[in-house]
Amino acid sequence: xxxxxxxxxxxxxxxxxxxxxxxxxxxGFYTLLMLISLGWAWRxxxxxxxxxxxxxxxxxxxxxxxxxxxxxxxxxxxxxxxxSVLQIDYSAMEIVVVDDGSTDATLDRLIRAFGLxxxxxxxxxxxxxxPVARFYLNPLIPNLLVIHKENGGKxxxxxxxxxxxxxxxxxxxxxxxxxxxxxxxxxxxPVVHSAVNTVVSAGIIRILNGCEVRDGEVVRVKLPATSxxxxxxxxxxxxxxxxxxxxNLLGATLIVSGAFALFHRETVIEAxxxxxxxxxxxxxxxxxxxxxxxxxxxxxxxxxxLDPVCWTECPSSLGMLARQRRRWQMGLCQTLWKSSGxxxxxxxxxxxxxxxxxxxxxxxxxxVVELLxxxxxxxxxxxxxxxxxxxxxxxxxxxxxxxxLSIGAVLLEELTQRRYPxxxxxxxxxLFALLENIGYRQLVLCFRFQGMLRFMTRFxxxxxxxxxxxxxxxxxxxxx
Amino acid sequence: xxxxxxxxxxxxxVLLAVAAVTGLEIVFVLAQRxxxxxxxxxxxxxxxxxxxVIEAVLNREMPYDRGLAILNSLxxxxxxxxxxxxxxxxKAAPTQVPLLLQLCQDTxxxxxxxxxxxxxxxxxxxxxxxxxxxxxxARSFRAAQAAENLGLVRHQPSWPLLVSALNSPNLDVRxxxxxxxxxxxEPRSFAAIAEQLEKVAAxxxxxxxxxxxxxxxxxxxxxxxxxxxxxxxxxxxxLRFLVxxxxxxxxxxxxxxxEGFCIRPGEFxxxxxxxxLTRLRSDPNPDVRARAVPVIARLEDARASAALVAxxxxxxxxxxxHAVRSIRxxxxxxxxxxxxxxxxxxHWAVRQAAVRALLAFGPAGLYHLSxxxxxxxxxxxxxxxxxxxxxxxxxxxxxxxxxxxxxSRYARVIEELTxxxxxxxxxxxxxxSPDRQLRKTFLQRFGRSSDSAIxxxxxxxxxxxxDAEMKALAQAALEPAAI
Numbered sequence: 023x024x025x026x027x028x029x030x031x032x033x034x035x036x037x038x039x040x041x042x043x044x045x046x047x048x049x050g051f052y053t054l055l056m057l058i059s060l061g062w063a064w065r066x067x068x069x070x071x072x073x074x075x076x077x078x079x080x081x082x083x084x085x086x087x088x089x090x091x092x093x094x095x096x097x098x099x100x101x102x103x104x105x106s107v108l109q110i111d112y113s114a115m116e117i118v119v120v121d122d123g124s125t126d127a128t129l130d131r132l133i134r135a136f137g138l139x140x141x142x143x144x145x146x147x148x149x150x151x152x153p154v155a156r157f158y159l160n161p162l163i164p165n166l167l168v169i170h171k172e173n174g175g176k177x178x179x180x181x182x183x184x185x186x187x188x189x190x191x192x193x194x195x196x197x198x199x200x201x202x203x204x205x206x207x208x209x210x211x212p213v214v215h216s217a218v219n220t221v222v223s224a225g226i227i228r229i230l231n232g233c234e235v236r237d238g239e240v241v242r243v244k245l246p247a248t249s250x251x252x253x254x255x256x257x258x259x260x261x262x263x264x265x266x267x268x269x270n271l272l273g274a275t276l277i278v279s280g281a282f283a284l285f286h287r288e289t290v291i292e293a294x295x296x297x298x299x300x301x302x303x304x305x306x307x308x309x310x311x312x313x314x315x316x317x318x319x320x321x322x323x324x325x326x327x328l329d330p331v332c333w334t335e336c337p338s339s340l341g342m343l344a345r346q347r348r349r350w351q352m353g354l355c356q357t358l359w360k361s362s363g364x365x366x367x368x369x370x371x372x373x374x375x376x377x378x379x380x381x382x383x384x385x386x387x388x389x390v391v392e393l394l395x396x397x398x399x400x401x402x403x404x405x406x407x408x409x410x411x412x413x414x415x416x417x418x419x420x421x422x423x424x425x426x427l428s429i430g431a432v433l434l435e436e437l438t439q440r441r442y443p444x445x446x447x448x449x450x451x452x453l454f455a456l457l458e459n460i461g462y463r464q465l466v467l468c469f470r471f472q473g474m475l476r477f478m479t480r481f482x483x484x485x486x487x488x489x490x491x492x493x494x495x496x497x498x499x500x501x502x
Numbered sequence: 503x504x505x506x507x508x509x510x511x512x513x514x515x516v517l518l519a520v521a522a523v524t525g526l527e528i529v530f531v532l533a534q535r536x537x538x539x540x541x542x543x544x545x546x547x548x549x550x551x552x553x554x555v556i557e558a559v560l561n562r563e564m565p566y567d568r569g570l571a572i573l574n575s576l577x578x579x580x581x582x583x584x585x586x587x588x589x590x591x592x593k594a595a596p597t598q599v600p601l602l603l604q605l606c607q608d609t610x611x612x613x614x615x616x617x618x619x620x621x622x623x624x625x626x627x628x629x630x631x632x633x634x635x636x637x638x639x640a641r642s643f644r645a646a647q648a649a650e651n652l653g654l655v656r657h658q659p660s661w662p663l664l665v666s667a668l669n670s671p672n673l674d675v676r677x678x679x680x681x682x683x684x685x686x687x688e689p690r691s692f693a694a695i696a697e698q699l700e701k702v703a704a705x706x707x708x709x710x711x712x713x714x715x716x717x718x719x720x721x722x723x724x725x726x727x728x729x730x731x732x733x734x735x736x737x738x739x740x741l742r743f744l745v746x747x748x749x750x751x752x753x754x755x756x757x758x759x760x761e762g763f764c765i766r767p768g769e770f771x772x773x774x775x776x777x778x779l780t781r782l783r784s785d786p787n788p789d790v791r792a793r794a795v796p797v798i799a800r801l802e803d804a805r806a807s808a809a810l811v812a813x814x815x816x817x818x819x820x821x822x823x824h825a826v827r828s829i830r831x832x833x834x835x836x837x838x839x840x841x842x843x844x845x846x847x848x849h850w851a852v853r854q855a856a857v858r859a860l861l862a863f864g865p866a867g868l869y870h871l872s873x874x875x876x877x878x879x880x881x882x883x884x885x886x887x888x889x890x891x892x893x894x895x896x897x898x899x900x901x902x903x904x905x906x907x908x909x910s911r912y913a914r915v916i917e918e919l920t921x922x923x924x925x926x927x928x929x930x931x932x933x934x935s936p937d938r939q940l941r942k943t944f945l946q947r948f949g950r951s952s953d954s955a956i957x958x959x960x961x962x963x964x965x966x967x968x969d970a971e972m973k974a975l976a977q978a979a980l981e982p983a984a985i
Contacts, residue, residue, distance in 0.1 A: 139927055456524075
């Protein structure tokens with residue numbers, strides 16, 4: 023064998039080892055997360071005594087909350103989204119909509135829909151933001167405030183909302199989301215019932231595509247019509263039902279969806295607010311809060327519960343999906359880079375020793391490793407190294423194991439929430455859970471790889487995912 | 503080759519195992535759904551069959567014994583959960599409650615719940631708590647449900663058992679027992695819940711949240727607050743603070759949003775009355791004083807009024823804040839002038855609260871507010887007042903006054919707002935106002951202002967105004983001033 027061939031074979035052996043270790047580590051840990059989540063979800067479901075919600079609406083126990091809705095060019099969905107929030111059951115709630123320099127009719131539609139009047143209010147900024155240009159309020163709807171500011175990105179908009187927040191807690195909500203009526207009550211429940219300071223409370227995000235929405239409320243849950251959207255339903259189930267639940271139980275939550283999450287205002291301000299140097303400010307904030315709490319020797323708790331549900335629109339085209347996944351991957355890489363000082367430091371507990379390394383290796387670098395795995399098979403054929411059949415089998419096992427985990431997510435859904443009422447929908451979910459790892463996963467992998475490349479080349483542009491509000495009853499009536 | 507064959511065999515085995523487990527998962531999911539569908543269909547059928555029976559018994563349309571016999575004939579395993587759900591979820595009218603309770607008793611549900619709860623209440627709490635705190639074995643779950651059910655049907659005789667359950671090693675049992683006691687509202691259980699609060703405040707009892715304890719205590723009528731007197735005299739300030747806050751919340755609940763609600767000496771335990779007026783108002787701990795303020799504000803007594811006024815000058819800013827917020831309603835109208843002094847408070851939150859409190863008093867409060875607004879040199883205070891005036895929607899009222907009397911106090915407030923650059927809302931009111939005189943007056947007065955909102959309005963007038971005189975005035979306003 024020539025020297026270069028020898029080196030090539032050696033290189034491939036090393037890669038094979040890396041791929042194998044990635045496979046065992048990633049799938050092993052996902053399996054562990056799934057088992058933990060299965061046990062926890064079962065117990066949680068049994069413990070969940072819905073009638074306890076009756077105790078919550080009393081002002082004695084529910085602290086005031088401000089819902090902050092950042093919006094940029096969301097004219098199709100913003101009015102219905104705000105209406106949905108105004109309808110939810112919560113005794114002391116304020117809403118701050120931050121129009122981040124929209125160039126469409128977002129602000130105009132809000133003004134017309136809610137009879138807003140421009141006012142010149144004080145803007146105190148414990149966290150620096152881009153200039154705030156205007157405030158809009160209707161004295162007859164005193165709990166709704168709209169801010170129009172210079173475009174500065176989503177974290178900047180959230181910080182502006184945070185600066186105007188006058189309540190001890192705030193909830194971030196994406197402008198295309200629809201909340202269930204008792205979602206905020208369920209989200210505040212861990213805060214109310216906890217004996218420890220709960221600074222973050224997160225719920226579950228579900229796919230709105232395909233559902234019937236009337237007057238800002240989901241009235242009928244249905245699976246979306248297209249395959250792309252159905253794959254995302256399975257993905258969200260896996261991500262929320264065992265990914266987040268599992269990490270939460272280990273006390274090492276790193277990813278909380280900023281689309282719907284509750285935070286303690288003072289703690290977030292002390293930790294510096296939402297960082298503007300990443301494109302996934304929610305993940306970044308969680309890492310920041312962990313770091314701040316450990317550095318300041320403060321005991322905090324982050325909670326994740328299955329109960330509070332927020333419905334959101336998922337990308338329905340490949341182009342939009344690509345934008346979304348590139349941004350998520352880029353944001354994750356940015357956060358991991360920022361948090362690299364915590365890696366393998368025992369002083370940062372489970373987060374530093376387990377969660378961050380896992381996310382770095384499996385979610386971050388794992389993109390490259392997994393892609394390499396797919397590349398190795400044809401290369402193995404070409405160079406006649408270790409049996410191509412072996413490689414092919416290995417790929418088959420990893421695809422099959424992915425299917426097992428996805429089915430596990432559907433199982434968790436069936437044991438807990440059971441939101442898709444018909445047998446047919448359940449069967450479709452199972453089918454798409456099986457098929458997810460044949461084609462869809464690989465496609466998303468490519469997008470994530472692009473995201474990683476963008477991180478490495480310091481790409482900075484925010485790639486917006488358009489929300490069209492296509493779902494029944496959700497589109498804004500332009501006459502309103 | 504041998505290694506390759508072994509590896510291949512291993513991977514094939516793993517693949518088959520994964521396929522088998524996946525297959526089992528799929529079968530389990532589908533079976534689970536089928537089972538649940540069947541289970542709920544049967545359950546709904548039982549609901550539909552026995553709900554009318556319960557309704558007929560409660561409405562006395564069916565003899566009790568006959569109804570009971572029908573309910574007792576329910577199949578044990580499937581029927582008991584249905585019966586439990588029906589009876590505990592029943593929204594009974596007050597006259598039906600005794601009958602409902604009787605049904606729960608005679609169908610054996612009460613006895614069963616008590617049995618299940620007794621199993622979770624043991625004397626080994628200190629030993630078990632450390633490892634049992636977060637565990638919820640099936641028995642504890644049933645006990646928690648039992649406690650909840652006893653509360654839902656308001657089974658008064660079970661109150662001692664529920665009180666014992668407050669010391670259960672299991673958190674779920676403790677929490678549901680607490681909620682059940684709050685629902686049952688047995689007077690003798692109030693002291694037991696207060697004792698739990700004392701333990702949690704002292705840090706010797708972990709698990710039950712303070713909010714949950716507060717919610718339970720505040721659900722009782724105000725007259726039970728007499729049980730809290732020993733805690734109010736306790737040396738531990740945190741306990742005094744918590745208990746004072748509970749009483750505050752009980753008073754607010756009784757008031758139910760009525761600003762004029764007040765507590766006369768006979769309506770409140772005399773010792774408690776005195777405690778608030780003499781001891782708590784000058785408690786060394788400012789948190790206690792802050793929580794005592796809203797109660798003092800509701801006491802109908804000359805000393806209460808004097809105490810409230812004194813607390814407006816308290817050294818702690820949050821005590822002053824509570825005092826300001828408590829001054830509302832016709833009873834406290836005489837304190838408006840004192841309230842106005844808080845407009846120059848050192849702390850911005852107190853100043854803000856003072857502005858809001860004055861605005862809540864309507865024209866009387868607005869008078870004092872505008873007086874301060876026009877005379878103070880404190881820029882921050884003026885900014886805050888301008889903020890609240892806009893948020894409260896008072897600007898249209900001020901503009902109406904401006905239109906009536908240009909030199910009035912409120913007109914001067916409008917002029918001050920305009921000179922501060924707070925013109926957006928003002929201009930919007932002018933823009934949409936049907937009052938021509940107002941628009942003309944405003945145009946004549948502020949036409950030459952360089953403010954962008956005013957300039958934009960004037961330009962709109964020039965383009966769209968049909969009134970010739972107004973249009974001419976607008977055009978004249980934009981012309982450079984003669985030197």
